Structure formats: structure tokens, C-alpha cells
Amino acid sequence: NAGVTQTPKFQVLKTGQSMTLQCAQDMNHNSMYWYRQDPGMGLRLIYYSASEGTTDKGEVPNGYNVSRLNKREFSLRLESAAPSQTSVYFCASSWKDAKNIQYFGAGTRLSVL
């Protein structure tokens, strides 16, 4: 049971570089989410996708873009990384919507120098 798989696990970027964080789920879930976790601030929603073909902004979308490639995959892109984007990024999925249980990936630890 893979659940939610995120790649890479760790990444170091220089300011201005771009990268894409990958996320895939094998539970046939409709909704997928990207969060960032910073010390003392809990989990903040960046973007979510309620269903295949739709994406919506969350609480902190600035500096990020997302693509719901298909039902399984939801990627997060940083076009021009900034030190303020140093964080741990979690992808999650749920059966239908935000009221349902969310299953999280192992996370990506990103440092922007």
C-alpha cells in the first residue's frame, strides 16, 4: 500500500531556481492538497484540487503553481524560489472533499539558499 508518494524527499535550491514537487496517490481519491509546514505555524494550505481538472488557491498560494495532471498526480511548482519558501511541503489526498479524512505523504524538505 503506497498511499501518497512524494518526490523528492529533500531538495536544496539557490534563490531564483525553479523546481517541481511531485505527488501521486493510489487510493482513487478525488481531492488532493499541497501544504507547507513551518515551525509554530502548523499546516497551511497552498493549493488544492477538488477533482481532476480543477485547482483552487488555498491560504498561501503566492509564489506557487500547481497542475492536476490526472486523478492520481498533483504537482507543485516553484517558478523562482525564494528563501521564504524554505519549508517542509506535504501533499495529501482525500476521498471527496476537505471534510473527509486526509492522507499525507512523507513530505519534502526544501531549503532555499
Place this chain on the structure above:
Amino acid sequence: GQQVMQIPQYQHVQEGEDFTTYCNSSTTLSNIQWYKQRPGGHPVFLIQLVKSGEVKKQKRLTFQFGEAKKNSSLHITATQTTDVGTYFCAGSNNNDMRFGAGTRLTVKP
């Protein structure tokens, strides 16, 4: 917008002592979920509360949902070292779910 506040931010207990974390929402919630994140790990779902005044138990963990559906608590009886981690509440309303900042629990053997 909806805000979910969680207190305390940190709690350090001696093994065997009890622990409680509280969650308060600025708006009425349709449900509340609790997650646990072990150090270096990812959040893992513990439980979901839906009904006003609901109380659920999982072994030494007791979860409550307030009558007004705006607050919740998680109580751990006789903590063990395996309880170490950060406990998050997450409140849902109108397809919007917000996480509290979490309570980090450390347990001294």
C-alpha cells in the same frame, strides 16, 4: 475567514501524567479532525468528530467536540513515551479545512 486556534503550543510532561490540548474555532464547524505527527514524520489521522457534544475514546485518548461545535479537546491519560509528537486539530466548514498550529508533546521517562 475561518481560524482555528490551538493551545498550548508546547507541553512537557513526566511519563504517567495526563495531557490535554484544546482547539477553538472562530466559526461553527461541520466537523473536526485530529492528527498526530511523530518527530520527522507526517500527520496521521486519529479521529473525526461530527456531532455536537460528541465524545470518542481510543484507549487512553479521549476526544470531545463542544456543544456549539466551535471547540474541541484531546486528552491523553497516563502519557507514555510513545505519545511523543505534535497533535493537530483540523476544523472543516463549507469545504474549507484549517489546521491549528499544533501542540508539541514531549514526555520525560
